[in-house]
Amino acid sequence: MTATFLGTPAFPEAAKRALQDTQLRANLAHATATIRSKRAVVVGERPDWEELRLAGEALKDQVLRHLDTYLVQLEEKVTAAGGTVHWARDAAEANRIVVDLVRATGETEVVKVKSMATQETDLNGALETAGISAWETDLAELIVQLGHDQPSHILVPAIHRNRAEIREIFLAEMGKVGEPAPPDLPAEPRALAEAARRHLRQKFLRAKVGISGANFAVAETGSLVVVESEGNGRMCLTLPETLISVVGIEKVVPTFADLEVFLQLLPRSSTGERMNPYTSIWTGVTPGDGPQAFHLVLVDNGRTTSLADPVGRQALRCIRCSACLNVCPVYERTGGHAYGSVYPGPIGAILTPQLRGIESEIDKSLPYASSLCGACFEVCPVRIDIPEVLVHLRARVVDAERGGVPSAEELAMRSAAWMFGDHRRLESAQRAAGLGGRLFRRGRIGRLPFPFSKWTDARDAPVPPAESFRAWWRRTRGTRR
Amino acid sequence: MRIALFATCFNDTMFPDTPRAVVTVLERLGHTVEFPVEQTCCGQLHVNTGYQREAIPLVRLFTDTFAGYDAIVAPSGSCVGMVREYHSRVAEVAGDPGLAAAVARVAPRVYEFSELLVDVLGVTDVGAYFPHRVTYHPTCHSLRMLKVGDRPLRLLRAVRGIDLIELPAAAECCGFGGTFALKNADVSVAMVGDKVRHVRDTGAEVLCAGDNSCLMHIGGALSRLRAGVRTLHLAEILAATEPAAADHVQVSDVEPIR
Known part of the structure; x- marks a missing residue:
């Protein structure tokens, strides 16, 4: 996937560090709670919300079942409308295609619409290596870019920053790459947005090449759709002479009418709005209006591997709304960076290991970065059963480790399975536990050896009772079942 | 109606007062409760940690143990969730259609304690007194x-x-x-x-x-x-x-x- 997060330690280690960042904790708790309650209000006012979710799920499943057909249809329609379609197997190929396209224009800078696909491929890094400056124009992405930072949320990439931090970044960094922020910039949302607007205006007016992703690509018409809130997307999609859209192959939807479902599900789930402020839809090129050259780069980058997994493939339904992040009790406390991927939170925990594989320490640990509480599944607008996929991926992680010298965990799990294989063995273990319990007279255990010290470091453990339930049953009920 | 108690391995071992309380309530309501002693664990620990293969014999033991009952009650939402939502998946991993069929027969009859009382037995007042x-x-x-x-x-x-x-x-x-x-x-x-x-x-x-x-x-x-x-x-x-x-x-x- 991307190189920028390489070297991230396993989730528990990264999370431990994030948990100690009190500013981060405060920013996240406030921001996620705000978006959560906004979403709850606008979802609650739709009596047909569950039907909409079912429709979204069914449409996406239909797309995934016939992805080959819809993609070829999309290519035909885009080509017929004057666009050019490129196919990229992986991130490197996608980046190479885009770099070559920009070079062919002779330009050395591009403006970008917020796009997860280009975050995933680290296109900005590839452009920089090629001597091309890529300017992020979404406010939060701008904050991340100016702060030499990584995004930590799908929808709100700078959710880990508060207004005071943003002010400092603007004051220190804007002047280095364009119009500086006013020296008396207050840490007020309106003033900060105005500084960003002035900074970006120059770039919009100057840029000859725009780069975007897409929320949806309609096979029936060859139309691409971008939904956004700030109008920066509309600028990037209409002002430049050349537009390059980098889109994951799972973003295709069959017909224009299907947008009806997704344009209701997406804004309510993501920003907690009934409708997003800007919806841009374009089909190829229109002579005399907007970009006169349009390139669509369709990216696989691990998606067909996920598609081959009957349980895991539901992750490809994702419309990147980030509702699962906002309700996740783990994400709310650790933030996005701990997930070591541009896709953090519950969806990241199931998507990243599928796109990148389960070789690295961070990718192996992601399926375990959840208490399986199920809040994510409950809010997912396309009904991705995230806990089910997490459990499935955990089995893949365990199965991949089998065959060598068994780990302590594997040995413990095997002996537990042996003990539970017969009730007489369980009874023996219960008798031993009951005897051991007599050592603890206070009714609680304050300290246990590793790995149970992980528990008792902060929590007491219960003392095993002298008599198990089944021993009581036999004593009081005799041989009766 | 034949009601079987699935105490769950965790309650059986660590919190025996809970399954005893289930027996108390159900008998007070006039029902007979059976405790098939062959029962052990639903496999939740293994499945949720990624050891699905180790859970296969546990799922088989569970379906064998509880096959003959009209209702199986467990005082644990997560164990009942494991049986109803994940036993079929374990049977799939096992590649055993016989086990899958057995799960399909038994799993829908497994109830969490409050479900059994309210939905199956139709009671909400069980005659309890608890001034706290x-x-x-x-x-x-x-x-x-x-x-x-x-x-x-x-x-x-x-x-x-x-x-x-x-x-x-x-x-x-x-x-x-x-x-x-x-x-x-x-x-x-x-x-x-x-x-x-x-x-x-x-x-x-x-x-x-x-x-x-x-x-x-x-x-x-x-x-x-x-x-x-x-x-x-x-x-x-x-x-x-x-x-x-x-x-x-x-x-x-x-x-x-x-």
């Missing part, structure tokens, strides 16, 4: 996997003498999550810290839930803080009666009424 200030934590798997809704609260509201206080942010996970509490201990503790804060805000003397695993977690944190709040399974509150309270007998010492 109580708050209720719904537990994630009961709430979102089984969707037990307000059944436990309806049962609690019918308890005489109870002072039931609503728990703020009740639906939020306590951070237990099985091996999650060890593998991601820091996040888990951060989560239970907030749960404990909400519990203490209620001023309750007793925290009640339908799953002893969550209660062990929240209770372990409350105990470490010497918070003066004890944890009690829903079944144990429902088993408590006025004569028992009058005799100053601890709930855990109540023998089932024959």
Whole structure:
């Protein structure tokens, strides 16, 4: 996937560090709670919300079942409308295609619409290596870019920053790459947005090449759709002479009418709005209006591997709304960076290991970065059963480790399975536990050896009772079942 | 109706008062409860940690043990969730159509305790008396996997003498999550810290839930803080009666009424 997060330690280690960042904790708790309650209000006012979710799920499943057909249809329609379609197997190929396209224009800078696909491929890094400056124009992405930072949320990439931090970044960094922020910039949302607007205006007016992703690509018409809130997307999609859209192959939807479902599900789930402020839809090129050259780069980058997994493939339904992040009790406390991927939170925990594989320490640990509480599944607008996929991926992680010298965990799990294989063995273990319990007279255990010290470091453990339930049953009920 | 008790390995071993309380309540309501001694574990520990293959014999043992019953009741939302939602998946992993068929027969007849009382037996007032200030934590798997809704609260509201206080942010996970509490201990503790804060805000003397695993977690944190709040399974509150309270007998010492 991307190189920028390489070297991230396993989730528990990264999370431990994030948990100690009190500013981060405060920013996240406030921001996620705000978006959560906004979403709850606008979802609650739709009596047909569950039907909409079912429709979204069914449409996406239909797309995934016939992805080959819809993609070829999309290519035909885009080509017929004057666009050019490129196919990229992986991130490197996608980046190479885009770099070559920009070079062919002779330009050395591009403006970008917020796009997860280009975050995933680290296109900005590839452009920089090629001597091309890529300017992020979404406010939060701008904050991340100016702060030499990584995004930590799908929808709100700078959710880990508060207004005071943003002010400092603007004051220190804007002047280095364009119009500086006013020296008396207050840490007020309106003033900060105005500084960003002035900074970006120059770039919009100057840029000859725009780069975007897409929320949806309609096979029936060859139309691409971008939904956004700030109008920066509309600028990037209409002002430049050349537009390059980098889109994951799972973003295709069959017909224009299907947008009806997704344009209701997406804004309510993501920003907690009934409708997003800007919806841009374009089909190829229109002579005399907007970009006169349009390139669509369709990216696989691990998606067909996920598609081959009957349980895991539901992750490809994702419309990147980030509702699962906002309700996740783990994400709310650790933030996005701990997930070591541009896709953090519950969806990241199931998507990243599928796109990148389960070789690295961070990718192996992601399926375990959840208490399986199920809040994510409950809010997912396309009904991705995230806990089910997490459990499935955990089995893949365990199965991949089998065959060598068994780990302590594997040995413990095997002996537990042996003990539970017969009730007489369980009874023996219960008798031993009951005897051991007599050592603890206070009714609680304050300290246990590793790995149970992980528990008792902060929590007491219960003392095993002298008599198990089944021993009581036999004593009081005799041989009766 | 033949009712079998699935005590769950965890309750059987660590919290025997809970399955005893289930027996007490059901017998008080005039039902006969059987305890098939061959039962052990539903396999949740293994499945949720990634050891699905190790869970295959446990699923087979479960379906064999409970095949002949009309209703199987377990005082644990997460164990019932494992049986109803994941046993079929384990059978798939096993590649055993016979096991899959057995799961399809048995799993739908497995009920969480509040489901059995309200949906199958049609009662909400089980004749309990519990004069204490109580708050209720719904537990994630009961709430979102089984969707037990307000059944436990309806049962609690019918308890005489109870002072039931609503728990703020009740639906939020306590951070237990099985091996999650060890593998991601820091996040888990951060989560239970907030749960404990909400519990203490209620001023309750007793925290009640339908799953002893969550209660062990929240209770372990409350105990470490010497918070003066004890944890009690829903079944144990429902088993408590006025004569028992009058005799100053601890709930855990109540023998089932024959």
